[in-house]
Amino acid sequence: MVATFIDPNRHRAVLFDLDGVLTDTARLHATAWKRVFDRYLAERPSNPAEDHGPFTDADYRHHVDGKSRVDGVLDFLRARGIWLPRGDATDAPGAETAHGLGALKDEQFAAAVDEEGVEAFPDAVRLVESLHRGGIATAVVSASRNCARVLARAGLADAFDVRVDGVVAAELGLPGKPDPALLLEAARRLGAEPSRSVVVEDAEAGIAAARAGGFALVLGVARTGAPSALVEAGADVVVPSLAEVVVAASGQRRLSEVPDGLEHWDTVAARVRGRRPVLLLDFDGTLAPIQEDPAKVSLSVSTRTALQDLARHCPVGVISGRDLRDVRSKVRLEGVWCAGSHGFELAGPGGEPIAQRAGEAALPDLDAAEQCLSAQVAGVAGALVDRKRFSLAVHYxxxxxxxxxxxxxxxxxxGAQLPGLRVAHGRKVVELLPDIDWNKGRALRWLLEQAGLTDPGLVPVYAGDDYTDEDALQEVHDEGLGVVVLSPEHGDRLTWAHVSVAGTGPLIELLSRLAGRPR
Incomplete structure (x- = not known):
């Protein structure tokens, strides 16, 4: 997995949500809301215009999570065709108003905290400590009125420079998320501009608030749920754990900030500095356009002809998530190295395949995952389970x-149930891979070593389009050239690339100029 950087040179503050990000209390909130809503809906007189079905996890994520308790009540009930008066803060717990139901939920949540206790996520604690060592200010920003209580029970009472919670919001009359007011107030108290601050959130409402507030980096945390909703809400990066976040200066920047390689040829020339290029290329989305059916992806005649010409003048390799046999059958070029399954298999021009032995230990788990997933998504129209030797791709x-x-x-x-596997996300695909320290970056380095292409007179050039290509782009960042092939599906995410191109045609033109073969 590619590390996400919080850079002390760019970021002055980090604002954390509480429940689900710092502490394990999201489940307590969800349970308390379910008890309140299920009882209220069950006792409400039947009405064909209203939906009295049980409160679900999806209801919690879309209508309640991250919002003030009153807004959560109103939004959820309106989605069920029910309109309640807002009421006021003096309403008794259980009163038929938004304040009354919210107060009842708070009573149940507080009781659960006292009975079950609160645990801070270890990865969150380590990140906060690392931020403090790096001189980066921190704040906790939560719609919860129980924020101070939860922090104290988790041992985090003194861990943050600023706390802006539901109590502060009520005192100042600030609207809750998805309005950015709470986040902006926390940044103001820290003396940090939003454009120099990071927000860490696990709720759609919080992500939307951070995006609306103009924060420098909006970091989503999907510890248990699917990341797609956070991406759609506006997250720059979504991680399954804060262990993936590193506090260090980085060379990453947004896709919109990466200069076009053809328009800024001087940038490219400076990176190459007269050395002979070694062209290492992703396949799907880079050399060939993405197709709804992965089996139908193929090289165009013009791209194949250009690549064959390039291979006569400089080393060329293709690194793909496809099986090695599949990659070689689609490339079909003389003199080209091919790496399949994200580099777990490698073959030189006309040579025998070389497999990473460490990956072979995961084959039984991949077999089990294939059988299980094929059965579980069999009824989902359009879902495709694509087994490769060293990976399993689920296309959606x-x-x-x-x-x-x-x-x-x-x-x-x-993936979580099989210890030999890890989960990776790509463009409209989830992949299960052997859980070893291996990625396209390591595959790139292995290819260079196996092919004898590590001479100082050579410069590695990598081009890719997807999240999974970032490991390879990071690998060549210091000594080579990274090229990202732009796609509207990836929005304005962070990348390690030095330059960008607008598609396969411009990429081939750039590579041809690098190889001294202008088109």
Missing amino acids: RNVRPEEVDHVITTAQQV
Whole structure:
């Protein structure tokens, strides 16, 4: 997994949500809300215009999570066709107003905290400590009125420079998320501009608030759920754990900040500095356009001809998530190295395949995952389980939007149950891979070593389009050239690339100029 950087040179403050990000209390909130809403809906007189079905996890994520308790009540009930008066803060717990139901939920949540206790996530604690060592200010920002109580029970009472919670919001009359007011107030108290601050959130409402507030980096945390909703809400990066976040200066920047390689040829020339290029290329989305059916992806005649010409003048390799046999059958070029399954298999021009032995230990788990996932998503129209030797890809490009989260969550759960595997996310695909320290960056380095292409007179050039290509782009960042092929599906995410191109055609033109073969 590519590390996400919080850079002390760019970021002055980090604002954390509480429940689900710092502490394990999101489940307590969800349970308390379910008890209140299920009882209220069950006791409400039947009405064909109203939906009295049980409160679900999806209801919690879309209507309640991250919002003030009153707004959460109103938003959820309106979604069920029910309009309640807002009431006021003096309403008794259980009164038929938004304040009354919210107060009842707070009573149940507080009791659960006292009975079950609170635990801070270890990865969150380590990140906060690392931020303090790096001189970066921190704040906790929560809609909860129980924020101070939860922090104290978790041992985090003194861990943050600023706390802006539901109590502060009520005192100042600040609207809750998805309005950015709470986040902006926390940044103001820290003396940090939003454009120099990071927000860490696990709720759609919180992500939307951070995006609306103009924060420098909006970091989503999907510890258990699917990341797609956070991406759609506006997250720059979504991680399954804060262990993936590193406090260090980085060379990453947004896609919109990466200069076009053809328009800024001087940038490219400076990186190459007269050395002979070694061209290492992703396949799907880079050399060939993405297709709804992965089996139909193929090189165009013009791209194949250009690559063959390039291979006569400089080393060329293709590194793909596809099986090695599949990659070689689609490339079909003389003199080209091919790496399949994200580099777990490698073959030189006309040579025998070389497999990473460490990956072979995961084959039984991949077999089990294939059998399990094929059965579990068999009824989902458009879902495609694509088994490769060293990976298992679950494509959801053709799945109906309302079923995408189910497919992603199912793949994540299967991966979590098999100790030999890890989960990776790409463009409209979830992949299960051997859980070893291996990625496209290491595959790139291995290819260079196996091919004898590590001479100082050579410069590695990598081009890719997807999240999974960032490991390889990071690998060449210091000594080579990274090129990102832009795609509207990836929004304005962070990348390690030095330059960008607008598609396969411009990429081939750039590579041809690098190899001294202008087109």
